[in-house]
Amino acid sequence: MSFTEPPAPIPLFKVFMPESVMPHLQQTLMSGHIGEGPRVPEFEAALAQWLGVPSVVAVNSGTSSLQLALRLAGVGPGDEVVTTPLTCAATNEPILALGGRAVWADIDPTTGNLLAADVARKCTPRTKAILAVHWGGYPCDLEALAAVARQHSIPLIEDAAHALGSSYQGQRIGGYSDYVCFSFQAIKLLTTGDGGALVCKSDADDQRARRLRWFGLDRRIEAGDCRWEQSIEEHGYKFHMNDIAATIGLEQLRFLDDNLARHQAHAARYDAVLQGFSQVRPLARSPDRHSAHWLYTVRVDRRAAFVAHLQAAGVAASRVHVRNDRYAMFAASAGGALPGVDVFDAEQVNIPCGWWLSLADVDTVVQALQTYEANA
Secondary structure, three states, rough: OOOOOOOOOEEEOOOOOOOOHHHHHHHHHOOOOOOOOOOOHHHHHHHHHHHHHOEEEEEEOOOHHHHHHHHHOOOOOOEEEEEEOOOOOHHHHHHHOOOOOEOOOEEOOOOOOOOOHHHHOOOOOOOOOOOEOHHOOOOOHHHHHHHHHHHOOEEEEEEEEOOOOEEEEEEEOOOOOEEEEOOOOOOOOOOOOEEEEEEEEEEEHHHHHHHEOOOOOOOOOOOOOOOOOOOOOOOOEEEOHHHHHHHHHHHHHHHHHHHHHHHHHHHHHHHHHOOOOOOOOOOOOOOOOOOOOOOOOEOOOHHHHHHHHHOOEEEOOOOOOOOOHOHHHHHEOOOOOOHHHHHHHHHEEEOOOOOOOOOHHHHHHHHHHHHHHHHO
């Protein structure tokens, strides 16, 4: 008797790595530059052009970009950062690394994003920054958050790990706030294996970030000069990107527009199908904001039953991220009642939406949604 393995479910995430990267990688590996060499500034320039910003600082992870942004914002021991607890731990751990304290603000349960009114309530004289996450790629209300930041004379930091390719008021995410942080981790829309980038609004912050990512040293050396007499004015980190990662990133950029379009097309199909559904509800949308749809999140009342139904139909589905206020390392953090977080955390679940889905895969997901709605 022979047994046939059941087909693998349609995955929630998948690594994109084109075969065309291989000759470029081989060239880099044999070039003598596998640390931070000429490929890194080449990638920074190409990414800055794609984002429509003057400059990008490439680093070794999205977490590193967040720590640099918080450092540039002046966060230190005893300082507070108003942030969301519903995100990857990597968003908020850099606050602890700098000796700061996370203060939790509530979110809109229809979007997963910070509520500016609650952020304003949580700001105190000890607040050094506001840290906003674009859930799944859907942009926060940046205008309202920026108004709160201006009122308290503090910077607004965007964690745009989900939001490469998203847009707000007609502008790609990256150029609006004081600091914008991107992640190029393995399963992101653009991956460098691991990596990240920081966009700073001010030239002074951009140059300081470049020093801090490489031990505090200024790498801008005049021809024939040397570094022996250069002082290190403030301690930095080993956060720089290397040429191997940058080579991957450069090749990935060639495919980014097409992959982004596929994410958004699949999401548009789901949006149309879910109109009028009561058991499976899409997140709210605003016409001035367009998501990259790194995630496609729906809200359901019986998450376990929904996930089981999709799994039986050959579709992977899952919640994403554990709310950070449940982690012991954030025991000193505060925020009070968070009713929006409570609701969204109980209801959110994510379905496959990415570039790897065929039209037949999208049909399979749609049929699973329809049968769940009909029988729930």
